[in-house]
Amino acid sequence: MKRYLIAAAIAVFAAYSCTSAPDKAASIVPSIGTAYNGHTFPGATVPFGMVSPSPDTGLNDWQHCAGYHGDDTSILGFSQTHMSGTGAPDMCDLLLIPVAGAPCFEPGPADNPDAGYRSRFSHDSEVFRPGYYAVTLDDYGVRCEMTASDRCSFYRFTYPEGGQAGLLLDMLHGNDGGVITCDVRPDGDRAIKGWRRSRGFIRDHVYYFWAELSEPISAFQGWSDGVSLSEGELAGQISKLYVCLSAGKPLLVRMGVSTVSCEAARANLLAEVAGKPFDKVAEAAHSAWNKAVGCIDASFPTAEQEQIFYTALYHSMVVPNLITDVDGGYRGWDGQVHSSDKPLYTNYSLWDTYRAVHPLYNIVCPERNVAFINSMLARYDQTGMLPINEYGTCETFCMIGYHAVPVIADAIIQDLPGFDREKAWKAMKSIAEEPDRGASYFNQFNYVPADLAPNLEFYKEHGYVPADLEPNSVSKTLEYAFDDWCISKAAEKLGYKEDAEYFAKRAKGYANVYDPETGFTRGRLSDGSWRTPFDPDRTAAHDHDFIEGNAWQYTFYVPHDIDNYVTMNGGPEAFAAKLDTMFTRELSQSDIVIPDVTGLIGQYAHGNEPSHHVAYLYNHVGEPRKTQELVARIKDEMYDATTKGLCGNDDCGQMSAWYVFSALGFYPVAPGSGIFEIGSPSVREASIRLSGGKTFTISTQKEDGSPIDATDIYIREIRLNGQPLEGTQLPLDAIRAGGKLVFVME
Numbered sequence: 001m002k003r004y005l006i007a008a009a010i011a012v013f014a015a016y017s018c019t020s021a022p023d024k025a026a027s028i029v030p031s032i033g034t035a036y037n038g039h040t041f042p043g044a045t046v047p048f049g050m051v052s053p054s055p056d057t058g059l060n061d062w063q064h065c066a067g068y069h070g071d072d073t074s075i076l077g078f079s080q081t082h083m084s085g086t087g088a089p090d091m092c093d094l095l096l097i098p099v100a101g102a103p104c105f106e107p108g109p110a111d112n113p114d115a116g117y118r119s120r121f122s123h124d125s126e127v128f129r130p131g132y133y134a135v136t137l138d139d140y141g142v143r144c145e146m147t148a149s150d151r152c153s154f155y156r157f158t159y160p161e162g163g164q165a166g167l168l169l170d171m172l173h174g175n176d177g178g179v180i181t182c183d184v185r186p187d188g189d190r191a192i193k194g195w196r197r198s199r200g201f202i203r204d205h206v207y208y209f210w211a212e213l214s215e216p217i218s219a220f221q222g223w224s225d226g227v228s229l230s231e232g233e234l235a236g237q238i239s240k241l242y243v244c245l246s247a248g249k250p251l252l253v254r255m256g257v258s259t260v261s262c263e264a265a266r267a268n269l270l271a272e273v274a275g276k277p278f279d280k281v282a283e284a285a286h287s288a289w290n291k292a293v294g295c296i297d298a299s300f301p302t303a304e305q306e307q308i309f310y311t312a313l314y315h316s317m318v319v320p321n322l323i324t325d326v327d328g329g330y331r332g333w334d335g336q337v338h339s340s341d342k343p344l345y346t347n348y349s350l351w352d353t354y355r356a357v358h359p360l361y362n363i364v365c366p367e368r369n370v371a372f373i374n375s376m377l378a379r380y381d382q383t384g385m386l387p388i389n390e391y392g393t394c395e396t397f398c399m400i401g402y403h404a405v406p407v408i409a410d411a412i413i414q415d416l417p418g419f420d421r422e423k424a425w426k427a428m429k430s431i432a433e434e435p436d437r438g439a440s441y442f443n444q445f446n447y448v449p450a451d452l453a454p455n456l457e458f459y460k461e462h463g464y465v466p467a468d469l470e471p472n473s474v475s476k477t478l479e480y481a482f483d484d485w486c487i488s489k490a491a492e493k494l495g496y497k498e499d500a501e502y503f504a505k506r507a508k509g510y511a512n513v514y515d516p517e518t519g520f521t522r523g524r525l526s527d528g529s530w531r532t533p534f535d536p537d538r539t540a541a542h543d544h545d546f547i548e549g550n551a552w553q554y555t556f557y558v559p560h561d562i563d564n565y566v567t568m569n570g571g572p573e574a575f576a577a578k579l580d581t582m583f584t585r586e587l588s589q590s591d592i593v594i595p596d597v598t599g600l601i602g603q604y605a606h607g608n609e610p611s612h613h614v615a616y617l618y619n620h621v622g623e624p625r626k627t628q629e630l631v632a633r634i635k636d637e638m639y640d641a642t643t644k645g646l647c648g649n650d651d652c653g654q655m656s657a658w659y660v661f662s663a664l665g666f667y668p669v670a671p672g673s674g675i676f677e678i679g680s681p682s683v684r685e686a687s688i689r690l691s692g693g694k695t696f697t698i699s700t701q702k703e704d705g706s707p708i709d710a711t712d713i714y715i716r717e718i719r720l721n722g723q724p725l726e727g728t729q730l731p732l733d734a735i736r737a738g739g740k741l742v743f744v745m746e
Contacts, residue, residue: 022297025290027310028130031643033085035070037598037607038646038655040315041082042068042126043133044148046285047292048345048368050322051257052082053146053153055135058110059173060089062595067092070643074113074120075137078146079173080153080257081207083391084318085650086349087596088398090201090391094194094209095173098157098251099166100140103242105223107173113139117168130314131285147282150322151268155253156278165247167213170240171196183237189216192243193262202392206259206331210266212274214252219244252278259323259331259393271326292317295364298663298686301710305663305682307641312660316357316653317365320345320372323393333379333393344375348390351399351479352609352651354406359668360657362410363735366691370418373411376404377419380427400472400547401479402431409490410672414732425494428487432456432480432503456480458526464512467523467531472547474513474521475610478557481509485560486672510558514568519578520551537587539597548596549610552582552603556614559670563620572621579617583630599638599647601630606638607648612658613669616677619728625714627728628680631662632713635682664688664698665743666730676730680713681743694738700745708745717744 033040043054056079057072058064066082067089077097083090097117108116119137127134134145141160146153159165171182171194184194187210195208222229223240245251256269273281293313300306324330324344332338361369376386379393386404389396408424433456459465459480465473485507491500513521515530523531523545536551538544546554556579558565566575583602598607605611615630638647639659646655661667665681684707686698700708703716718725719742720734730741 022294023290024293024297024310025130025286025314027306028289028293028314029307029311029641030128030130030133030314031070031126032308032311032641033315033643033646033650033655034066034068035643036646037062037595037648038644039065039083039085039087039649040318040646041066041084042070042128043078043082044131044146044153044282044285045318046131046148046150046288047317048320048322049148050151051080051148051153051255052084052318053078053080053148053155053255054082054133056092056095056173059092062087062089065089065649070123072110073122074110074118075135076107076118076173077168077170078144078153078155080209080255081321083347084652085315085646085655086391086652087649088201088396090174090205092174093196093198093205093207094255094257095170096155096211096253096255097168097170098137098140098142098144098159099168099242100142100159100163100247101166102164103166103168103221105168105170105228105240105242107170117170129286130289132282145278145282147278147285149272149281149285151257151325152273153253153255153257154273154278154281155251155255157251157253159247159249159251161248163247165245165251166242167245167251167253168240168242169194172239174198174200179239181237182239184241185222185234185238186217186220186241186243190214192241193265194241195262201396201398202394203396204335204394205392208258208260208262208265209255210262210269211253211255212269213243213245215245215249217243217245258325258329260325260329260337264325264327264329268326289314292365295689296660296664296686297689299684300663300682301684301708304641305710308639308645308659309663309682311641311645312639312656312663315650315656316360316660319347319349319652320375321347323375331393332382333395334382336382338378338382340378342374343371344378345372346375346390346393347652348372348376348387348404349399349652349654350387350403350407351389351401352654353657354403354671355609355612355654356657356661356668357653358407359410359671360660362414362416363688363690363732366411366414366416367418369407369411370416373408373419373424376408377423377427380423380430384430386427386431400476402483403479404428405431405483406486406671409486412490413493413672413674414736421494425490425496428490429499432484432487459509460506462512462526463506463509464524466526467545468525472545473523474545474551475547475549475554477513478510478521478554481507481558482560482670484509489672507560510561510565511568514555516568519555519569521555521557522551537603539587539594548594548608549605550587550603552585552587553605553608553610553614556582556617557610559613560673562617562669566620576618576621576623576626579614579621579626582614596648599634601633601637605648606634607655609651609654612654613667616667616669616679619677624678624728627677628714631667631679632682635659635662635680636710665700665741674732676732676735678715678718678728678730680715681745682710684708688735690736690738694736696735696738697740698743699740700743703744703746712745714746715743716746718742719744
């Protein structure tokens with residue numbers, strides 16, 4: 001077996017070696033973050049693709065939000081869609097597993113793989129590459145390899161010689177809400193088709209598939225409602241199917257996926273992978289990743305830093321995900337089938353990704369970010385509402401704010417072409433003024449409980465969200481204020497003076513939940529009094545004044561008006577002292593009631609998003625060396641190149657995008673401002689490929705001109721295009737214009 005694994009690895013490497021140099025994709029380690037709380041998946045996908053064939057080792061609990069956990073030792077099978085780094089389990093659609101011997105239709109428990117079709121495996125047998133994954137199922141002796149195109153999964157299963165070879169498809173596998181309806185059955189002797197509609201975290205989720213087999217089906221058996229069915233009894237809807245195949249030959253399974261129909265899934269297959277050798281498709285997937293992450297050509301003092309950086313860039317490009325078929329068809333946000341003349345995407349964890357992921361896209365792939373905005377506007381056309389936390393074309397409302405606004409406003413302010421600005425303006429204004437209109441649309445389908453939908457009437461009436469009228473009142477007030485500031489900046493750009501003034505005033509609402517006596521933002525009641533008792537250390541999820549955080553973490557969330565906020569807090573010296581306390585005051589485990597609060601440095605929690613900008617705030621109080629020290633410490637302590645290399649949920653790439661920016665030496669504390677805060681770069685050299693053929697280059701060196709090492713974290717001097725850069729802010733315009741940024745480090 002070991003000789004087989006070595007030979008397979010050599011064959012895969014040979015296929016990938018044809019890609020153009022430099023092969024930055026070779027530095028990607030897809031297994032990073034698959035253990036602990038990272039919630040990434042290790043399987044195959046292409047940038048922003050529809051499918052992600054990947055192993056599922058468990059389901060429907062905190063550790064298996066992406067289907068796989070790096071500490072597990074058995075595999076249920078391989079499904080075609082996965083959440084990336086989120087805190088909610090769902091997807092894992094259309095499971096298949098190659099089996100040898102008599103079929104079993106139940107998965108069996110993890111602690112007893114012999115009781116079901118689940119198989120043990122060794123992590124030593126796994127191969128992780130961008131666009132390719134392989135593992136050996138020990139209980140069946142089957143070598144499993146998988147790759148992907150935009151809309152198709154492609155498997156190569158090598159069975160042991162002799163015995164019975166089979167393939168099991170389980171349409172009931174997946175989210176914890178259960179399958180509403182499904183069906184799977186053969187289509188001729190070399191194809192299988194099926195579909196399912198499910199309900200879970202995603203309230204209405206539909207996928208179809210059409211699979212082409214390289215070997216003929218010699219016999220098959222169905223399963224429905226706990227009853228095994230023979231070939232002649234496959235009437236009605238079938239939830240599981242076993243097919244018997246010829247043993248001794250590698251089985252190729254090409255599977256097209258669609259939200260429209262089995263026929264559309266077949267058309268996707270015919271357009272993308274029909275007749276293509278497995279290794280050629282794997283090579284193309286690798287090349288797609290090499291092109292995607294090749295937007296930044298970077299070198300580092302250590303190989304591990306390079307692996308972390310390029311894997312972080314990779315994870316920031318796994319989602320959002322394509323929903324349109326090759327002919328433009330897709331199932332829309334209204335549940336109906338539509339057609340689009342441009343690719344559309346879904347899966348927006350915007351409470352997380354507006355902070356750094358979308359600002360990163362605006363630099364390295366702005367045309368893709370415009371495609372995401374056009375997808376948001378297509379949803380607005382169909383439902384009257386921009387996304388908040390959208391998965392699978394359904395709104396979940398699981399988080400707060402209306403953070404499609406910073407994404408769209410930033411694109412308007414930057415003059416990105418390719419979307420309807422007037423429609424975008426109307427959509428932003430609508431979600432900030434009457435979000436209930438869109439929420440009511442989704443509620444008529446029972447997609448979400450009505451009390452989770454945003455209600456801005458209290459916010460508009462009081463200038464803050466009263467703690468006695470809504471949960472998460474402080475977090476909502478602070479995040480609404482930032483979103484309103486983004487709308488005001490977009491209104492300025494578009495020439496809407498009155499709207500700009502109105503939303504700029506609303507953006508000051510953060511001051512209404514700041515208590516000068518305690519020095520914290522805290523819950524305020526509708527009569528103007530403060531909620532008591534008050535414990536700034538208490539961390540909660542959805543039943544408190546703060547969401548997934550506490551008063552320490554949220555008190556520093558005023559990214560759009562930092563200098564004024566520093567004054568409100570007693571000036572630079574007092575604000576710096578408060579920051580010092582945040583990073584040194586220990587957070588008691590008894591105060592942490594949710595698993596998201598991880599990656600702790602005092603009260604700072606890097607494992608969750610509300611803290612992500614805080615280390616950069618020292619720049620605003622004249623202590624940039626503390627920013628540099630903390631940013632370097634976070635990169636060193638909270639990231640590594642192992643399966644436990646993320647200290648918290650990656651949340652559709654936000655944890656990763658933080659690292660990408662911070663390794664380059666700057667971070668977007670206030671998206672929409674056009675300003676980046678300087679931190680502490682890790683790169684030795686980095687060239688960012690920009691649109692229009694321009695390049696922005698970052699270089700670091702010691703005072704004597706020699707290359708930096710991993711211990712050089714402090715900045716002595718910064719030069720932009722040969723001139724000293726005063727202060728600690730880098731304008732976005734300077735990056736977009738192209739040029740060179742030089743850090744002299746010590």
